[in-house]
Amino acid sequence: MESNSVKNDPKVIVALDFDNSNTAFDFVAQLDPRLCKLKVGKEMFTLFGPDFVRKLIADGFDVFLDLKFHDIPNTVAKACKAAAELGVWMVNVHASGGAEMMRAAKQAIAQSSNPKTKLIAVTVLTSMDQAQLNDVVEGITPQQQVLKLAKLTADCGLDGVVCSAQEAHLLRSELPQEFLLVTPGIRPLGADKGDQKRVMTPVDAMDSGVSYLVMGRPITQAENPISVLESVNSSIG
Ligand SMILES: O=c1ccn([C@@H]2O[C@H](COP(=O)(O)O)[C@@H](O)[C@H]2O)c(=O)[nH]1
Numbered sequence: 378m379e380s381n382s383v384k385n386d387p388k389v390i391v392a393l394d395f396d397n398s399n400t401a402f403d404f405v406a407q408l409d410p411r412l413c414k415l416k417v418g419k420e421m422f423t424l425f426g427p428d429f430v431r432k433l434i435a436d437g438f439d440v441f442l443d444l445k446f447h448d449i450p451n452t453v454a455k456a457c458k459a460a461a462e463l464g465v466w467m468v469n470v471h472a473s474g475g476a477e478m479m480r481a482a483k484q485a486i487a488q489s490s491n492p493k494t495k496l497i498a499v500t501v502l503t504s505m506d507q508a509q510l511n512d513v514v515e516g517i518t519p520q521q522q523v524l525k526l527a528k529l530t531a532d533c534g535l536d537g538v539v540c541s542a543q544e545a546h547l548l549r550s551e552l553p554q555e556f557l558l559v560t561p562g563i564r565p566l567g568a569d570k571g572d573q574k575r576v577m578t579p580v581d582a583m584d585s586g587v588s589y590l591v592m593g594r595p596i597t598q599a600e601n602p603i604s605v606l607e608s609v610n611s612s613i614g
Contacts, residue, residue, distance in 0.1 A: 385411050388583070389609055390441055390559070392416040392593030398425045405433065407603050412610060414439040414466065416591060427463055439466035441559075441591075445499050447471035450478040454485035461486045461494035467559075469539060472498035472526035479533040495536040495557065500526040503541045503562030506574040519575060520544055524551060531556055541575035542582035542590075549586035561591035565609065568595045583613045 391413045395401040401421065408415075415438045417430055422444060433440050442465040446453045453470055460468040470482050479498060486494050500523040501510060510519055517525075523544040528551070530538050537557025540548065545558050560582055562573040570576055571594060579590055592609065599605040 387411060387413050387610070388589055388613060389579075389596075389606060390414045390416045390589050390591045391596055391606070392418060392443070392561070392591055394418055394420055394593050394597065396420065396424065398429060401425075401429075402432075404597065404602065405436065405438075408438075408606070410437040410439070412606055414441060414589070416441040416443050416593075418443040419445075430463055430465065434464045441465065441467040441469075443469060445469055445471055446482070447474045448478075450474075450481035453478050454481040457482040457496065458485040458489045461489040461491040464491060465494060467495040467497060467536075469497045469499055472500055472530050472538065476529060476533050479530060479535055483534050497537040497539060497557055497559055498526065498530040498533075498535055499539040500530075500544075501540070501575075503560075503575050504572045509574070520547060524548065527552060527556075537588065539591075542577035542585050542587050543575045545582065545585035545587045557588040558586065559589045559591060560587045561593075563590045563592045563595070565595055565605070579609045580612050 442460050446456045501519050523540045527538045539559050541562045542560040562576045564576045596602045596605050
């Protein structure tokens with residue numbers, strides 16, 4: 378397989394949130410690693426485990442293992458090392474787990490057999506609006522909380538954050554250019570928002586400076602997923 382540095386770097390990460398591995402493999406068989414990366418989250422990993430991820434990697438896809446680790450530093454570090462050694466392109470933790478946890482995770486990946494694995498941290502879930510954030514932490518807007526956690530993440534030396542595209546413009550002005558902004562909550566015009574609150578269209582998100590667009594249901598539940606993916610790719614150039 379070509380290394381990351383020479384192959385193209387598709388900007389859409391398709392979230393594989395299926396409850397059946399055959400459905401997922403039928404879906405993936407229509408895709409091409411030059412068109413998109415793939416994201417495996419809690420549902421599919423719990424149902425189908427590391428072998429499912431290995432198969433996607435063997436098929437040539439960059440895989441983002443979206444398990445959002447949030448635990449004590451020792452536990453998260455070991456989980457991140459295991460994820461890196463599975464061969465994934467990217468893995469994540471919750472920034473609210475704190476600096477000690479994030480540094481331990483980074484060090485564990487650096488000492489793993491796959492030290493190039495990217496490590497990013499979730500800031501504020503894109504399903505949360507101001508009202509939901511108020512239930513967790515008072516007196517701060519989603520933007521302020523995202524910025525605070527993104528700065529902490531950058532200070533810990535991680536590669537980037539998961540945030541909404543609505544915060545991308547602000548983060549780009551405050552953080553190094555190479556810091557990755559990975560953004561779920563992407564909805565083409567007219568698409569159903571579902572449980573997402575802080576949403577943006579693919580074109581507006583790229584214009585705001587995001588690095589990667591995470592898209593699940595607008596692609597996976599579409600009548601013709603490939604045409605949606607191709608139209609997103611062509612709209613973002
Ligand atoms: O803040 C976050 C973090 C992760 N996600 C994940 O992204 C996808 C989004 O799927 P859609 O179907 O496009 O809504 C999903 O797997 C989430 O677990 C997120 O949405 N927000």
